[in-house]
Amino acid sequence: MNAHHNITLVLGGTGKTGRRVAQRLQASGHPLRIGSRTGQPPFDWQNQDTWGPALRNVKAVYMTYYPDLAIPGAVESVKAFTALAVASGVQHLVLLSGRGEEEAQRAEKVVQASGVDWTILRCSWFAQNFDENYLVDAVRSGEVVLPAGDVGEPFVDADDIADAAFAALTEGGHAGQLYELTGPRLLTFAEAIKEIATATGRNMRYVQVTPAQYSAAMAEQGVPDEFAWLIDYLFTTVLDGRNACLTDGVQRALGRSPRDFGDYARAAAASGVWDVPKPQENEAVANV
Numbered sequence: 001m002n003a004h005h006n007i008t009l010v011l012g013g014t015g016k017t018g019r020r021v022a023q024r025l026q027a028s029g030h031p032l033r034i035g036s037r038t039g040q041p042p043f044d045w046q047n048q049d050t051w052g053p054a055l056r057n058v059k060a061v062y063m064t065y066y067p068d069l070a071i072p073g074a075v076e077s078v079k080a081f082t083a084l085a086v087a088s089g090v091q092h093l094v095l096l097s098g099r100g101e102e103e104a105q106r107a108e109k110v111v112q113a114s115g116v117d118w119t120i121l122r123c124s125w126f127a128q129n130f131d132e133n134y135l136v137d138a139v140r141s142g143e144v145v146l147p148a149g150d151v152g153e154p155f156v157d158a159d160d161i162a163d164a165a166f167a168a169l170t171e172g173g174h175a176g177q178l179y180e181l182t183g184p185r186l187l188t189f190a191e192a193i194k195e196i197a198t199a200t201g202r203n204m205r206y207v208q209v210t211p212a213q214y215s216a217a218m219a220e221q222g223v224p225d226e227f228a229w230l231i232d233y234l235f236t237t238v239l240d241g242r243n244a245c246l247t248d249g250v251q252r253a254l255g256r257s258p259r260d261f262g263d264y265a266r267a268a269a270a271s272g273v274w275d276v277p278k279p280q281e282n283e284a285v286a287n288v
Contacts, residue, residue: 005057005089008169011035011043012064016128017096020162021062021169030170033058045077051084060092060169061085063111068230069097069104070238078107082114092117092175094168096161099124099180100242108178117175119168121253124182124243127155127261130196131268140274144193145207147214147235152186152244157259164253179249184258186244192261199265200274211236 008025012018013034025032033054035043041053045066055061063081065074078095085093095111098104099122111118129135138144161181168174187195190206197204209217211232218228250258268274 005059007031007033007058009033009035009043009054009058009061009090011062012066012096013039015064015066016126016132016158017161017165018062018064020158021165024162024166025169028166028170035061045081048080051081052088055085055088055090058085058088058090060094061090062094062096062165062169064096065107067227068101069107070101070233071103071226071230075103075106075110079110082110086114086116090116092119092169094119094121094165096165097122098238099182100238119174119176120178121161121164121168122178122180122249123161124154124156125239126158126161127183127264128158130192130265131271131273136273139193139196139204140276142202142276143205143207144189145209145214145217146189147209147211148189148239149208150188150190151239151241152188153192153239154182154184154186154243154246155192155261155264156181156183156250157261157264160250160254160258164250167253174253177253179253180247181249181253182243182245182247182258184246184260186246187261192265195262196265196269196274199262199269201269202274202276 008030010018010022010025010032013022014036022032022034033039035054037044042050043054044050065078082093093111093114093116095108095118097108097120108120111120130139135144164179164181193204193206215228215232218231
């Protein structure tokens with residue numbers, strides 16, 4: 001097959017997992033296309049006119065839905081995109097899904113019923129939420145305020161997810177597999193912050209608030225409604241204990257154990273992402 005007809009489309013190719021999947025494909029010499037609003041051609045889940053051009057000559061798709069499959073309307077979009085992808089000649093769909101999310105599981109069924117090869121990556125909470133985007137500023141400040149109590153979460157490393165996606169996209173044996181990906185142990189959010197504090201050598205505090213208090217704080221900060229709804233849903237529904245168990249998904253997909261949260265925290269701390277910026281010297285004093 002001509003390489004131009006063997007392209008892998010990576011939706012969300014600039015995001016946490018998509019960026020990592022794209023890096024792996026590029027490093028291994030696989031033809032790829034980044035599916036994002038800034039891609040060439042651009043891709044936007046909210047604009048179906050962008051889907052066809054992005055799917056041209058594509059053989060496989062890594063599917064991530066922004067901001068989350070739990071968002072109302074996501075399943076309908078996945079259904080429409082999947083139908084177009086199959087009609088365009090796509091042969092393998094690899095879907096990033098979420099543990100404990102009913103809407104996400106509905107989207108999984110859409111992909112499973114597509115008539116082409118599929119692989120589902122059903123993931124727990126990303127460890128990288130602490131150092132990329134969502135919680136990085138709170139961790140850097142030394143105080144993390146969240147509406148999460150004593151429920152354990154098996155935080156999964158985004159690199160494990162990317163490794164599993166890359167394997168599914170480039171190796172045989174993964175079609176028709178649902179891999180539920182978790183880390184190797186359960187941690188509460190307070191325990192996760194304690195591990196980050198140990199890794200950084202800094203004092204950090206975890207503060208638990210009620211969901212109502214957290215929602216009010218998001219409203220005061222001007223968080224868009226759909227994101228505020230999603231965060232509330234994740235903390236009040238998905239983190240209700242339903243996911244407080246470990247799986248062997250990483251072992252099944254990759255033949256190795258998942259990366260531990262402590263290893264993630266030490267590597268992130270060593271990168272300097274949580275360092276507190278040092279105050280600049282007063283120019284007037286410096287010039288005296």
